[in-house]
Amino acid sequence: MNTRILLWTVAVFASTAVSGVAQQTAPPAKGDAAAIGRDAYVYGYPLVTMEITRRVMTNAAEPKDNHAPMGQFHHARTYPNASFRDVTAPNADTLYSTAWLDVSKEPYVLSLPDEAGRYFLMPMLDGWTNVFQVPGKRTTGTKAQSYAITGPGWKGDLPAGLVEYKSPTAIVWILGRNYCTGTPEDYKLVHAIQDKYSLVPLSAYGKPYTPPAGNVDSTIDMKTPVRDQVDKMDAGAYFKLLASLMKDNPPAKEDAPIVARMAKIGLVPGQDFDVSKLEPTIAQALAEAPKAGVAAIVAQFKTGPLKVNGWEILTKTGIYGTDYANRALVTAIGLGANRPQDAIYPTSIVDADGQPYSGENKYVMHFAKGQAPPARGFWSLTMYDAQFFFVPNELNKYTVSPRNDLKYEPDGSLDVYIQSESPGADKEANWLPAPKGRFTLMLRLYWPNEKDPSILDDTWSPPAVKRAS
Numbered sequence: 001m002n003t004r005i006l007l008w009t010v011a012v013f014a015s016t017a018v019s020g021v022a023q024q025t026a027p028p029a030k031g032d033a034a035a036i037g038r039d040a041y042v043y044g045y046p047l048v049t050m051e052i053t054r055r056v057m058t059n060a061a062e063p064k065d066n067h068a069p070m071g072q073f074h075h076a077r078t079y080p081n082a083s084f085r086d087v088t089a090p091n092a093d094t095l096y097s098t099a100w101l102d103v104s105k106e107p108y109v110l111s112l113p114d115e116a117g118r119y120f121l122m123p124m125l126d127g128w129t130n131v132f133q134v135p136g137k138r139t140t141g142t143k144a145q146s147y148a149i150t151g152p153g154w155k156g157d158l159p160a161g162l163v164e165y166k167s168p169t170a171i172v173w174i175l176g177r178n179y180c181t182g183t184p185e186d187y188k189l190v191h192a193i194q195d196k197y198s199l200v201p202l203s204a205y206g207k208p209y210t211p212p213a214g215n216v217d218s219t220i221d222m223k224t225p226v227r228d229q230v231d232k233m234d235a236g237a238y239f240k241l242l243a244s245l246m247k248d249n250p251p252a253k254e255d256a257p258i259v260a261r262m263a264k265i266g267l268v269p270g271q272d273f274d275v276s277k278l279e280p281t282i283a284q285a286l287a288e289a290p291k292a293g294v295a296a297i298v299a300q301f302k303t304g305p306l307k308v309n310g311w312e313i314l315t316k317t318g319i320y321g322t323d324y325a326n327r328a329l330v331t332a333i334g335l336g337a338n339r340p341q342d343a344i345y346p347t348s349i350v351d352a353d354g355q356p357y358s359g360e361n362k363y364v365m366h367f368a369k370g371q372a373p374p375a376r377g378f379w380s381l382t383m384y385d386a387q388f389f390f391v392p393n394e395l396n397k398y399t400v401s402p403r404n405d406l407k408y409e410p411d412g413s414l415d416v417y418i419q420s421e422s423p424g425a426d427k428e429a430n431w432l433p434a435p436k437g438r439f440t441l442m443l444r445l446y447w448p449n450e451k452d453p454s455i456l457d458d459t460w461s462p463p464a465v466k467r468a469s
Contacts, residue, residue, distance in 0.1 A: 028264045033285035034292065037235065040262045041293025043255075044242040045230070045328040046129040049335060050171060051245055052226050054100050059220045061213050069214025071108065071201070073099045073174075075194040079182055081396060088388035089334075092398045093380050093444060094177035095190050097122075099199055103151035104170035104248045109162060109205045110149060113196035115142040119179040119377045119446065120193075121342055123318070124149065127171035127249035129331055131318040131339050137377070138342060138447050148202060152250065159205060170248035174199075175336050179378060179446075181403045227332065231294070235286045236275035243273040254322050297332055300325040309464040310354065311346040311443070315456065318342070343377075344455050346443045352464035359436040362419040362468040369412030374453045374460050377446030378402065381416060386438040393433035394422075400432045418465065441465065 028036055057074075060067035066086055068074035079092040101108050112122065112135070121136030135145060148162040151170055158164060176197075180190045200209045221229055233241070247270030251259050259269065265282060267273055275283050304326050305312040318339030320327035330337050334345065350356055351363060365381065373379035380401035383391050390398045400406070400416050407429055408414050417423040417431045418441070432441075443462050445455060453460035 028282065030281045030285045033265055033282045034288060036261050036265050037239075037286040037289030038292040038296055039258065039324070040242070040265070040267055041235075041238065041289045042296050042328045043258055043262075043324045044238070044245075045293065045297065046331040047127050047245050047249055048233075048238060048242055049226065049230050049331050050125075050127050050129060050173065051241065052229050053335065054171060054173070055217075055220050056222060056226055057098070058100050058214065059217055059222060061216055068099065069211070070100055070102055071199060072211050072214075073097050073194075073197055073199055075191075075197075077191060077194075078187065079180075079398075080390065082390040082392040082398070085389060089382075089384060089442065090390060091177075091444075092182065092382065092390070093179065093378065093401070093446070094120075095180050095187075095194070097174075097176035097178065097194055097197055099174045099176075101149060101172040101174070101199075102170055103149055103154070103167055103172055105151075107148045107150040107154060107158075107202040108172075109146060109198070109200050109202055110174070111146040111198040112144060113193060114144045115178075115193055117142050118190075118193070120177060121338070122174060122176040123336075123338055123342065124165065124167070125173040125175060125336065126167050127169035127245065128252075128320075129327060129335070129337075130168070130320060132167060133165040134318075134339060134342060136342070158202075162205075168252065169250070173336070231290075233290065235289045236273075238290060239267050239275070239286070240273045243267055243269065243271055246270060258322075258324070293328075296325060297328045300329040304329050306458075308461045310350045310352060311348045311462045313344065313346045313455070313462075315340045315344060340448070340456060341450070342447060344445045344448050346445075346455075346462045348441045348443075348462070348465065349438075352466045357418075357434075357439045357441070357465075359420040359434040359439060362417070362423075363434075363465050364468050365416040365418060365465045366463055367414040367416075368463075371453070371460070371463070372414055373443060373445050373462070374449035374455065375445040375447055376449060379446070380444045381432055382442045382444065383418070383432050383434060384440045384442065385435050386440065388440060391433060391435045391439065395428070395431075395433060397431075397433055400430060404429045406430055417468075419468075 057067055058070045060069055063072055063074045066074060076096040080090045084090055119137050121134055123131045123134040126132050146162050147165050148158050149172055150164055150166045152168055178190050178193060180186050250269060265286060266278055305314045314330065316326055317330050317337040378401060380399040382399045385391050406414060415430060417427055418434055420434045420436055422428055423431050448455050
């Protein structure tokens, strides 16, 4: 279990907060250098995490086993089962189509087929985890469409019919999702859509193109989770990597104050960072930056999410501006998060009485008439164990959603039964199987309602989960 998820689950949060980013005028004393180092760690955490994730996910000769070379799609063909351990909080609602691009040398062209009204979205993340564009049913519709994804310094003419999406960074992560019911018939339909996705360099657009085989680097750690790899980096290695990444993934204009502060400790975008060349007192101060940075990120959980009815709700995702602490927190607990207009993920580890969930009890989540999750795409309630993995059960059922042909009460209300044993055959459509021990619930709302009722403006909140009498 990774450190971030553990800290979040047990709600052990440090009191350290990320300080402001006002520019300093005097050379940093040891205490000032420590503060700058901490803030620089938090600021750079998304970019460093994205780079390590990219290295791992693209370290493959061909698309296979959730990996694919740079510039190529990997398509998930089925939902993971309870044995899946590659990532925490897996998804059993949408099939992923993911690709990593380097647009520093030339643009890439993404072509999407007609999806015939199916819910899908193709968020594009820059190196800092900002979702800079998100074609999909909500924004661009489901007809065939093509885009040229260009880098921050690219200028030129595009072929007719291509819409330019300019990335602020060289790194681009396409994190596409297609809704799927999980039946053999619907799998087949989604696979046909995925097989028509096209991703080619601009120079190959309109020409026959066979993507080259990827190079497998044996020095890349493919076993240790990415977050643990980032955790293990000392200050010298972390800041050296951050400085080099900022050459092709430049800070935004509004980042100028913190960029100026980082220069005080020798951390300059695109320039080599060598901790051994710093004054000993400065180097010593920076040595504590990873520990202090992690504490600051975890502390952000106190003020970041909205807390209501036992649920933790992050609504500031996908676009972060200068809210570096929130951006780092989302990276730590939900890398690849969508804009809130596309998806909200309320999460709960305690019941209506504030007690941790346990499979020794039976619970009911009651939605009054007209108060089911307000989502124009779809919604689901997912069961995870204490480590954020699916729970084995006799039905191989990990979510409850309208695709289960839910049964409503005569008054129009809806009850979801959360327990380890079946509530009876007549209620199994509404049953979310739980483990015997601790567990976590995650409610997914794709394309939340923009107007009342809406989770986006607090006119709707998830109801508390109550122990059944």
